[in-house]
Amino acid sequence: MRDVVDENNRKATESVRLGNWNEQYSLGVLYRPPNSNSNIWDLFSESVDKALDCNLPIFLCGDFNCDMMSNSSNSFKKLLNRLNLENVVWESTNFTTQTGTCIDLCVTNRKNLIKSVTVLTPICSSHSPVSVEISFKTFKQHSFKRQIRDFKRADYEGLKNQLNDTDWDDVVFNSNNINDVYMNFVKTFESTVNRYIPTKTITVRPNDKPFMNNLIRNKIRHRNRIHHKAKTSNNPDHWKKFREIRNEIISLVRKAKDDYKCKLTSQLIDKNIPPGKWWRIAKSVSNFTKNRDSPPFLEHDGQIFIHPLDKSEILNNHFADIANIDIEPEIPDNNEPPPCHLNKFVITEKEILDQLKILNVNKPAGPDGISPRILKEVASFISKPLTK
Structure with missing residues (x-):
């Protein structure tokens, strides 16, 4: 919001945009001088429309x-x-010897966010302070455990030999139901993979900075313990130890930030990086965000409209006038089945192998939990059973 001035060029409102982790809101402080003419309400309306x-x-x-x-x-x-x-x-918020008036107001477009309103006892003037409690919920993502494959400890040779020795006809294709065949294949493949590619449990911290590591976390915990100890004892040695650890953390954070930026830079100059990943990194580095603000005004028939309801009504009428709704053709009443039937289709082993070889290993696993990286690694050993 911009400032609104009255006829004597006196300031009437000021506003600031505030926010927490999940919400942003505009807070305006307004003063309307007594006996102001109606022009100040026009300025007030214009300012609120822009907000x-x-x-x-x-x-x-x-x-x-x-x-x-x-x-x-x-x-x-x-x-x-x-x-x-x-x-x-x-x-009543303003009291005289005879009357009380309600002139100290709180105006909002989101009344559902108002939790309580209390008019307090006057302190140093005839105006009573007004307390308005606003309810904003903050949602913090907590850390959680997750199991992933430890590919550094994977035994690919043993996995390939085991898949090559598997009798797929006996353990998978022992049923005429396609759903049973699929479940048998998934269970057999997963049990074999689990034997040769171990898993490990990691902690996912959504609120952490991307450059954060375990060394910095441990140092921060140590710093907090020393700080609490120094405040309690007020020992100069404890304060000296606290300052040393604090300075060490600052150096570690700076180095971690530099390493992270170098990593992003090396990824940006990599010619083999996927376009989508390149743009995500470029936006995160440049802090470029798309401007999603609404247009400030709309001109129609020589008049300027600012309020969203007026603008939406004008746009709705415009597109309703120019829209041409075609009359849908009648659907023929033909119940005869189509002459062509797909009885069977042939998929070759080479076609399956070609599709497995072009899998993107950076993609996450599908609903069955099988990683594309594993499928691509053992493509030549599972392409034959997948053709049946």
């Missing part, structure tokens, strides 16, 4: 000098209704 184009929750708080509990605020209530905004304060 709404950001598609963020908006909270406008301050002294509006417009009593929501009297009929004098009907025009302001209509303005809020047009902007799809709601006031959540409906108690």
